[in-house]
Amino acid sequence: MTDTVQAEVIMSFVVSEELAFRIPVQLDFASADPYAVRLTFDLPGDAPVTWAFGRELLLDGLSQPSGEGDVRIEPASPTHLSDVFISLQVGAERALFRVSAAPLVAFLDRTDRLVPLGKEEVCDTLEAVLDQILTEAPAG
Secondary structure: OOOEEEEEEEEEEEOOOOOEEEEEEEEEEEOOOOOEEEEEEOOOOOOOEEEEEEHHHHHHHOOOOEOOOOEEEEEOOOOOOOEEEEEEEEOOEEEEEEEEHHHHHHHHHHHHHHOOOOOHHHHHHHHHHHHHHHHHOOOO
16 A cells, blocks of 8 residues: 555646636655655646656755756745746646645645655665565465
């Protein structure tokens, strides 16, 4: 059985400076993949889309611009923790989301209680050892 952390947050899908749509976004974390978080966007009229990226990227992006390539996260204000921008890009297509930092901090806190940052490999090793023990245990 895999332990997970899930949360639904409301994000603003920013189309332009004048236009944004509020949408629910599902955040997921699984102890079986402790380095990653997943964001699932269910935009009206489209199939749900899931993005996976590093948990540390999300944490770092709360306080400073972070990420290279397809996923970039940065605070909306350099002086105080309020909102965060999450930019996702595929080729020339880009989606920009704005979200309050508070639910992200709460989500990351819950993931840290399940698998503390920096202890990911210990959990992976323990799970592998337990799997080996259970696989080799005699039936009875």
